[in-house]
Amino acid sequence: MPTRTVAENIFLGDEPLTGMLIDHAAMRDRAQEIFDEMGFSLDVRRQVLSLSRAEQQMVEIAKAVHARAKILILDEPTASLTERETKELFRLVRNARASGTGIIYISHRIQEFKQIADRITVLRDGKLVGTVGAHDLDHNALVEMMTGRAISEIYPVIAATPEKEPVLSIRGLKAAGVEGVDIDVRRGEVLGVAGLVGCGKSRAFRAAIGLSGISVGSVTYKGRDVTGVPLAKLLKDGIFYLPSDRKEEGLMLGATAGDNIALATLDHKETRGFFGLRRPKAVNRLTAEIGGRVDLSDAYLARTASKLSGGNQQKILFGKGLAADRDVYIFDEPTVGVDVGTRAALYRLIKQICEAGKAVVVISSDLPEAMNLAHRMLVFSQGRVSASLSGDEIEEEAILKAFFHEERQTA
Amino acid sequence: MTNEAEAVKTTQPDAGFSLRRFFGDVFLKLGVLPFFLVAALIIFALASRQFLTVDNIVNVARQSVYLVLVSLGQMIVLVTGGFDLSVGTAIALTSVTSATAMVYFASVFPEAAFLVVTLGILTGFLAALAIGALNGLGVAKFGVSPFIMTLGVQSMGAGVALFITGGVPVGGLPYAFGDFFGFGRISGVPVPVVVAVFAIVVIWTLMNRTRTGARIYAVGGNVKAAKLSGINTTRTLFTAYLLCALLASLSGVLLTARVESGETNLGGTIALESIAACVIAGVSLRGGIGRVESVVLGAFFIVLVQNGMNLMQIGSYMQMILLGGLLVLAVVIDQFRYRMLIGDR
Numbered sequence: 001m002p003t004r005t006v007a008e009n010i011f012l013g014d015e016p017l018t019g020m021l022i023d024h025a026a027m028r029d030r031a032q033e034i035f036d037e038m039g040f041s042l043d044v045r046r047q048v049l050s051l052s053r054a055e056q057q058m059v060e061i062a063k064a065v066h067a068r069a070k071i072l073i074l075d076e077p078t079a080s081l082t083e084r085e086t087k088e089l090f091r092l093v094r095n096a097r098a099s100g101t102g103i104i105y106i107s108h109r110i111q112e113f114k115q116i117a118d119r120i121t122v123l124r125d126g127k128l129v130g131t132v133g134a135h136d137l138d139h140n141a142l143v144e145m146m147t148g149r150a151i152s153e154i155y156p157v158i159a160a161t162p163e164k165e166p167v168l169s170i171r172g173l174k175a176a177g178v179e180g181v182d183i184d185v186r187r188g189e190v191l192g193v194a195g196l197v198g199c200g201k202s203r204a205f206r207a208a209i210g211l212s213g214i215s216v217g218s219v220t221y222k223g224r225d226v227t228g229v230p231l232a233k234l235l236k237d238g239i240f241y242l243p244s245d246r247k248e249e250g251l252m253l254g255a256t257a258g259d260n261i262a263l264a265t266l267d268h269k270e271t272r273g274f275f276g277l278r279r280p281k282a283v284n285r286l287t288a289e290i291g292g293r294v295d296l297s298d299a300y301l302a303r304t305a306s307k308l309s310g311g312n313q314q315k316i317l318f319g320k321g322l323a324a325d326r327d328v329y330i331f332d333e334p335t336v337g338v339d340v341g342t343r344a345a346l347y348r349l350i351k352q353i354c355e356a357g358k359a360v361v362v363i364s365s366d367l368p369e370a371m372n373l374a375h376r377m378l379v380f381s382q383g384r385v386s387a388s389l390s391g392d393e394i395e396e397e398a399i400l401k402a403f404f405h406e407e408r409q410t411a
Numbered sequence: 412m413t414n415e416a417e418a419v420k421t422t423q424p425d426a427g428f429s430l431r432r433f434f435g436d437v438f439l440k441l442g443v444l445p446f447f448l449v450a451a452l453i454i455f456a457l458a459s460r461q462f463l464t465v466d467n468i469v470n471v472a473r474q475s476v477y478l479v480l481v482s483l484g485q486m487i488v489l490v491t492g493g494f495d496l497s498v499g500t501a502i503a504l505t506s507v508t509s510a511t512a513m514v515y516f517a518s519v520f521p522e523a524a525f526l527v528v529t530l531g532i533l534t535g536f537l538a539a540l541a542i543g544a545l546n547g548l549g550v551a552k553f554g555v556s557p558f559i560m561t562l563g564v565q566s567m568g569a570g571v572a573l574f575i576t577g578g579v580p581v582g583g584l585p586y587a588f589g590d591f592f593g594f595g596r597i598s599g600v601p602v603p604v605v606v607a608v609f610a611i612v613v614i615w616t617l618m619n620r621t622r623t624g625a626r627i628y629a630v631g632g633n634v635k636a637a638k639l640s641g642i643n644t645t646r647t648l649f650t651a652y653l654l655c656a657l658l659a660s661l662s663g664v665l666l667t668a669r670v671e672s673g674e675t676n677l678g679g680t681i682a683l684e685s686i687a688a689c690v691i692a693g694v695s696l697r698g699g700i701g702r703v704e705s706v707v708l709g710a711f712f713i714v715l716v717q718n719g720m721n722l723m724q725i726g727s728y729m730q731m732i733l734l735g736g737l738l739v740l741a742v743v744i745d746q747f748r749y750r751m752l753i754g755d756r
Contacts (some may be wrong), residue, residue, distance in 0.1 A: 211639075235641035249639055252632025254699050254752055263629050263640050266622045277620040306753040320640065 002049035007031035010047055010063050020400035034062050049175035054085030056334040061092050064101065072096060073104045076111065082198030083382065084393050087404065089139070090116050104349040110139050110146075111367040112401060122146055139368045139396055147340040154344045156351045161188035162375070165223075167359050168239075168328050173217035175207035180217070183208075185328060190350065192374025194395075197404060200383035201363050202244060202332050207242055209234050209330070216399035222327070236267075240321040244363075250317045251305045257303035258287045260316050264323035265290075265305045279343055286323075294319040295345060311342030329353055335369060347373065367399065379403060439751060441705055442693025446710050449599075455719030462722055468682075475714035476607040478684055482710040483614045483703065486659030487683040491651045492631040492698025493550055493557030498659040498685055500568030501539040505663030507572045510581035510673025517585055530589070535667075536660050541566050543656025544649075547628030551648035560701030565682070572675045592668030603665045610661065615703040617654075627651055627709045628678045631698030645671030687738040688713045690745055697749060702704045 007028045008015075010094050018027040029092035031044040040058055048056060055295060057077050064072040074093070078086045097103055105116060113120050117134040122145040140151045147154060174180050178200045185191055186202050195201045206212050208219045210231040218227045226234060235241070243249035252260055265271050266278075273279045291301045292314040303314060314334065319379050323331055330349065335343045354360045364370040370377060377394045379387040379402035387402030437445055447491070455462040481498050488495045513531030520526055542564055549560035595602040618624040626647045629637040637644050666677050692709025694701030716737070720730050 051610070149657055231638065232641045232643050241639060243635075243639060249633075249635040252629060252699055254695070254697070254749070255628070255632050260630075263625065263637075263642075266625055272622075276622070277616065278622065279627065280620075304752060357455070 003047060005045050005047055006042060006059055007044040007050065009059055010034065010044075010066050012063075014067075019098065031062070034065055034338050038062060038065065038095060040088070040092065052054075052085070054081045054089065057081070057085075057089055058092060061089075061096060065099070069101055071102045073106070075106045076108070078197070079105065081358045083196040084198070086112075086196055105230060106260060109365065109367075110142055111400060111403060113142070114121050114396075115404065124148060139371070143368045149340060149344075151372065154340065154347065155369075156344075156348055158190055158351045158354050158373065158375070160190075160354075160358065160375040162186040163188055163307040166220075167222060170204070170208050171218045171220070173208060173219070174215045175203060175213060175217075176215075177203045177383055178223070181380075181383075183385070185361055186329070187359045188354065188357050189375040190360045190362055190373050192370035192377040193361060193372040193380065194365075194367055194377060194399060194403070195380030195386075197365060199380040201378075201380040204380070205241070205330050205332070205361065205363060208378065209239055211241070238325070238327035238402075240324075240326045240329045242317050242321060242329070242331045242334060244336060245350065246310075246313050246317055247306075251313060253304075253306035255305060257296060257305050257308060257312070257316050257408070258284070258303055260289050260305055261319045261323060262287045262300070264320040267324070290319045290323050293322055294349065301389070308338070308341075311339050311346075314342065314346060315340050318346060322349075322353075326358065327358045328361070330363070332363045333365060334362060335364075335366065343369075367396075371396070371399065440693075442704075442743060442748060444705060444709055444712060447468045447691060448708070448715075450455065451712065451716055451719060453690040455715075455722065459719065459722040462719055467718065467722075470676070471718045472711065473601050473604060473713050474718070475711045476603040477507075477666055478688060478714055479607050479710040480610055480662035480665075481612060481659050481678075481681050481706055482685040482688040482706050482752035484655035485682075486689045486692075486694050486701050486703065486706045487614070487618070487627060487658075487752055488557070488649045488655045488700060489689050489694045489696065490627055490701045491648055492634070493648070493651075493661075494561070494686060494696070495557070495652065495655045496548065496561040496682045497542055497546060497565035497568060497656065499678035499681045500565045500572070501542045501656045501659035502681060503572045503675050504538045504566065504568045504664035505660040506667040506677045507575050507581060507675055508675045509664060510584055511575060511668060512572040513584050514581060515586065524585045527585050528588045528591075531584075532664050535664055536657065539656045539660030539663065540653060546656065547649035548651060550652060551645045569675070570755035576673065576675055578675060580675075582671075582678050583672055584667075584673075589671040591669045593671060594669075601644075603669075606661065606665060610658065611703065611707055612666065612738065615657070618703050623647070623650060628699055631700075633699070683738065684713055685710070687734065687741060688740040690738065693745075693746060693748070696751055700749075700752075720732060746751070 007161055010031050011027050011225070015022045016030065017023060028044055035044065038058075042055060043057065046408070048059060052057065061072065073357050077089060081089060093105070105112075107113070113134055119131055120130040120134050120137065120142065122129040122142070124146060135212060143154070144151055163186050166186050170181065170183040172180055172182065177198070180202050181200075183204065183348075184350040193201045203212065207214045210229055214227065218225060220226065221239070222232065247253060252263070262283050265283060268286060271278055271282045273288060287301060288298055291297065296312060296315050296319065300308065300312060305316060308316070334350070338346065350360060350362065362370060362373050369393055374394060376390040377388070377397055377399070378385050379389070380405070381402060387398060389398060452463070462468055481502070485495055485498060509531045512534035513527055516527040516530045545564050546561050549555040549564075550557050562689065597605050618627065626642050628635070629642055630644050630647045634644055637647075640663055663677065667673060670677070688709040689701065689706055690696060691712060692701070692705035694706060713734075717730065720733065725733075
């Protein structure tokens with residue numbers, strides 16, 4: 001009931017009455033009490049639609065507390081919450097558990113389970129796979145249960161040949177949601193970047209390549225200071241950025257897959273003939289060749305992009321990346337909404353790219369993905385790099401600690 | 412033999428279905444135009460005996476030149492995901508400035524008609540380019556909505572045109588101007604038709620064979636994706652509005668030659684007509700989709716309908732109602748088509 005107040009929502013169908021009339025004052029007071037008990041400050045007179053998604057989640061929990069619910073079901077509750085809000089939510093969920101409520105927490109984010117789950121039940125293709133205790137299970141085992149495949153079948157082993165000098169280096173970067181980070185990206189290795197939604201991991205790179213503004217800091221690319229250089233220039237000079245939202249920022253949805261890929265061939269010499277006019281045959285040949293590399297057949301290339309599956313759409317974007325010879329590949333959530341089979345194919349492409357001596361950055365909210373692909377790993381928390389790990393240091397405990405890294409707050 | 416018979420048998424039950432699929436494919440690819448065109452031809456041919464004569468169709472082709480040119484420009488802008496309401500003003504301003512310039516230059520170089528006409532036309536182009544640049548600046552650089560920007564510029568341009576002439580037609584143009592660009596023929600083909608054919612070829616090549624064309628489609632297809640593909644979206648949008656104004660201006664020059672005077676009221680309804688021609692021809696108002704050859708046919712269709720209605724002696728007020736209704740209908744159908752194309756639920 002978005003147009004009603006918080007208090008009205010909590011007491012829906014159970015309003016305190018004085019005679020025939022609803023006692024609004026009593027309702028407000030008791031609603032406020034519930035929030036005070038929960039240790040969460042919120043003005044219960046506000047309309048629910050004016051609240052953030054996180055606050056709305058809190059209202060739902062408060063409703064459960066008020067109703068003395070025995071069971072509370074949360075379906076992907078953190079899907080649109082920021083890092084800070086997620087932490088707050090987890091705290092309330094633990095409180096609810098302590099007061100005797102059973103909680104069913106549905107999520108695809110594996111890293112969240114260790115934080116709040118006692119037992120984990122895995123479903124796949126509508127069938128029960130099994131139930132395990134949360135504390136004696138590692139992520140890889142969970143991924144294997146969820147996908148039905150061995151980890152080694154999904155994640156290839158990528159050989160690392162890092163160069164000494166970074167090709168892209170970011171120093172003291174501050175931007176919206178980024179509180180000063182230093183990042184080095186080297187050729188020949190995969191840099192994994194992990195963190196909760198809203199921790200600034202994606203924003204840091206978007207600001208660095210000129211997609212959004214930088215307030216302080218410097219960016220060096222191929223030994224030159226490129227701070228504030230327009231995006232188009234950096235893209236021409238060998239940086240590829242794969243956006244996390246492929247429909248919003250990646251694809252021309254109304255055009256065919258082939259046309260989407262062909263857009264990345266505009267500067268190819270072989271596609272340009274007489275007077276610089278484009279040669280349709282050469283464009284088609286090149287597009288088909290790139291399609292072959294990302295495993296999109298001609299039949300798929302002829303189809304409208306919007307009608308392809310998430311996995312095939314992602315292949316289009318990878319194809320656009322492969323269309324030109326680039327130096328740095330930044331993959332922002334490369335496998336979001338992609339089925340397991342295609343994910344494995346995309347990981348093999350990342351392996352090829354890295355082993356061809358390119359610099360690869362994988363920004364991912366999917367922890368197993370970041371862990372299994374990365375040679376080096378940065379964990380973001382609250383706009384800062386809270387951990388920088390490499391080789392054997394990349395393991396669950398250390399990363400999770402950095403994920404939920406709290407700076408001791410005064411108060 | 413038996414094999415063949417069997418093959419026929421198995422395909423036959425599909426025939427009805429595949430006919431539907433054929434129409435569906437035509438609709439997806441070309442929009443409503445083929446259906447509208449066939450309907451119009453049948454209706455007008457039944458209503459008027461003069462309609463389907465060679466003379467009349469040639470006449471329609473010649474009359475449609477002006478709308479074809481403007482529609483080509485309109486299409487470029489529509490493909491970027493915007494539209495241009497100021498094409499009529501670009502025509503009026505071109506007419507007034509080129510005529511005024513010709514009258515002025517004729518007094519300076521009374522003997523050099525060719526020079527006078529050339530300078531006059533160039534002046535008209537420059538005036539229209541100013542309009543296009545203003546639109547482009549607002550839309551591309553400052554992110555003003557194309558609707559507001561071109562509406563505002565339309566008013567500004569109309570004001571300037573009236574200001575220059577005081578509302579009085581500019582007469583006394585060099586005889587050669589109207590004689591060649593208005594009524595001239597090159598080996599039997601009217602000069603305006605030659606100009607239009609040339610423009611169609613150039614714009615087709617631009618949209619289908621150049622990087623600029625590919626960028627225009629990309630910007631309309633998804634502006635953020637275009638940016639991430641390294642396209643300078645600001646420059647591309649700006650170019651689109653310039654081209655649109657220039658094509659309108661070309662139409663303005665030909666119209667001025669036809670009426671042999673600089674008029675502020677030329678192109679009064681052409682913004683609506685050109686948008687209607689494009690949308691009927693399958694150019695999506697959401698951008699990214701549209702074909703040059705269809706748009707030419709779309710403009711031809713609009714003029715054909717006007718011609719048919721004239722032959723049926725339908726009054727001009729009624730024609731306005733029908734034309735507006737046709738545009739709205741085409742836009743509604745475009746919504747359907749877009750949803751089918753994208754597969755949106």
